[in-house]
């Protein structure tokens with residue numbers, strides 16, 4: 447190998463790192479409005495799992511303010527997103543949690559997961575997730 451070809455090998459490794467941060471952040475204000483319209487009936491206005499529909503449910507809605515606390519201090523983005531859009535097999539196999547995949551249609555927004563992998567979802571779900579992040583205890 448010549449002296450010059452070494453330079454081409456080394457330069458890409460020393461190049462700038464990829465930009466950090468969320469690719470397309472959701473809008474928490476829109477997320478809160480969506481939450482109140484579609485989720486509060488079960489999870490409650492405060493998102494602690496005490497919505498007016500609770501008495502009619504056999505499975506109790508989760509407290510959505512303790513997602514981080516219940517998942518080792520990290521927001522479980524992948525789990526939350528797949529619960530909302532119905533990709534989680536638990537939802538597909540008959541959970542009390544309705545499937546919103548079609549309602550919040552689209553996989554055009556990329557969120558960054560705990561592992562750094564992008565997760566494709568729709569803008570309404572990205573907004574909901576942005577709001578859910580703000581209410582963690």
Ligand code: HEC
Nearest residue numbers: 484485488505506507508526529530541542543544546574
């Ligand atoms: C018909 C009642 C109902 C509605 C409406 C509802 N949920 Fe749920 N949800 C549940 C129940 C019951 C559970 C707990 C059982 C389960 O996990 O399947 C749950 C679980 C969840 C979980 C999993 C929490 C965890 O601990 O991992 C998330 C996240 C969630 N809901 C978000 C939402 C969002 C966001 C909306 C609105 C788009 C919504 N839910 C609307 C009943 C509901």
